[in-house]
Amino acid sequence: MCQTTKPASSTSTKKKGAQPMTNSPAEAAETSTIITQPAGASVTTVRKRRGKRMKQGTFVAPSQSTQQQEEYYEKPRKTTKKKKSNSAKRHQNDQKSGGLDALLPSLAGVTVLIFILMGHMGFRGRVSVAGIDLGTTNSVICIQALSKTVGEIECIKDPFNGSPIIPSVVSFLEQSSDSSSSSHSRKKKEKQLLDPDPSHVVVGQAAKLRIDSHPHHTLYHAKRVLGRPFADVAVEELRHEVEFDVMA
Structure with missing residues (x-):
């Protein structure tokens, strides 16, 4: 127009x-x-x-031109939440079935059954158990052997007099130059697990008889100071009573 x-x-x-x-x-x-x-x-x-x-x-x-801006219109999206059924609402907090969680009760039952069968066969978890009653003056050492019932208990006897009550005394034997040289050569060949060697230590009644003859190599009344600090009064009293050296 x-x-x-x-x-x-x-x-x-x-x-x-x-x-x-x-x-x-x-x-x-x-x-x-x-x-x-x-x-x-x-x-x-x-x-x-x-x-x-x-x-x-x-x-x-x-x-239409370089100066004119583009106009656009974006229609808003409608988001609708999916309705859950009544059964889904009731079971939404239930744990998932299957997997490792379902096998744990079965594994626990099988483990208990195995232990019961091993107990009837006489297995108690250990072949033998040693118990030591360490006293200040005397000690007792017993071993419980394997058995189907409670177990057979046997106490170790002192080899000097055959008594199950063993004096709590330990004495170290003096080693000569020949024996020391042989021991050094032995250490070079194979590694020693115990130092000193058990053959150079006397325990019990035989060690008690060496208190007067070898006072610097015999230990007794040592239980009173086990676990105490070096500055404790009991450690100081023991140092004045015995002739062997007590060092920190």
Whole structure:
């Protein structure tokens, strides 16, 4: 449509009702636009080209010039939560069945059954158990052998007098030069697990008889100071009673 302008007017006039009323960007893209020109020229109405509608409700307007920005409208997505059934709500806190958790009770039952059968066969966890009652003056050493019942207990006797009550005395034998040289050569060949060697130590009644003859090599009344600090009163009293050296 074209409209003639009056000579007295300076710019241009618009026809009544020519200005579009837009409510949304999508409607604005479809309405017509009025372009204003100087006096004496005709006003031409240009209709915009309909934009492309892409997926997910996206509207893109066609680009007319480098200065004009692209207009788009994105339709909001509607997110709906999936309703759970009543049975799913009741069992939503239940643990998953199967796997290792389901096998643990069975494994525990099999383990208990194995221990019961081994107990009937006479197995008590150890082949033999040694118990030592260490006293300040005398000691007792007993061994519990394997048995189907409580077990047979046998006490070790003192080799000097055959008594199960053994004096709590330990004496170290003096080694000659020949024996010391042989022991050094033996240590070079094989590693010694015990130092001093058990053959150089006397325990019990035989060691008690060496207190007067070898006071510096015989230990007795040592239980009173076991686990005590070196500055304890009991350690100081023992140092004055015995002739062997007590060192920290």
